[in-house]
């Protein structure tokens with residue numbers, strides 16, 4: 268296996284630290300004392316066996332109520348409350364079928380009772396290649412187009428931290444490659460933490476690869492391949508890293 272390093276302890280300027288994350292359901296401790304650093308303008312991909320607590324960790328970071336025995340501290344150098352600086356993108360796009368695409372992009376503003384900004388929403392739709400679909404309803408779009416609308420809605424939020432829980436899992440392989448490239452470019456100035464089950468997706472997009480394993484789970488960093496994301500998945504180096512990451516995911520730890 269390639270050299271791995273424990274999550275860095277240093278505070279990253281303009282980045283984010285998660286400190287002392289703990290989650291238990293009754294007597295079952297999923298993880299305890301997990302700390303990680305998420306650097307500014309970077310993608311961190313979180314992998315691990317089903318049930319190890321990846322989604323729960325993300326939900327805890329989003330400030331959602333996961334368990335009475337859930338705790339973590341988020342630290343960065345901004346004074347604005349975290350809840351105002353977090354965007355969420357999940358496996359389901361959660362587009363409202365009765366709202367046009369342009370209105371779905373602005374949904375966050377509507378729900379918060381803020382003024383809409385049609386020009387900015389339109390500019391974002393143009394950036395994801397869907398300017399001409401602005402007046403359509405979600406059910407008239409393909410899965411890939413819906414995912415791009417969800418991406419535009421995430422961008423509309425102007426959040427510093429973007430939490431993604433398997434956002435591309437439902438897409439076919441080719442559409443996924445396309446949207447990887449787009450998401451990578453459009454979210455390059457954010458702190459992204461993405462849960463994925465797909466090692467190749469993590470290797471393509473991750474500046475940092477975080478593997479949760481063990482019981483209670485710990486987080487270990489696995490070095491990503493050379494080069495900047497989005498990396499070409501069809502290279503010998505990627506195949507090599509793919510094998511190593513699969514090994515890291517399946518190796519048993521106490």
Ligand SMILES: Nc1ncnc2c1ncn2[C@@H]1O[C@H](COP(=O)(O)OP(=O)(O)OP(=O)(O)O)[C@@H](O)[C@H]1O
Nearest residue numbers: 292297315316317318319320321322323324333464
């Ligand atoms: N409210 C709850 N009460 C009891 N157990 C729960 C509750 N919510 C989640 N769990 C358990 O916590 C564990 C972690 O769930 P979580 O969804 O975070 O895992 P995950 O690593 O994201 O899994 P997957 O990769 O399959 O999505 C699971 O075993 C789940 O059954």
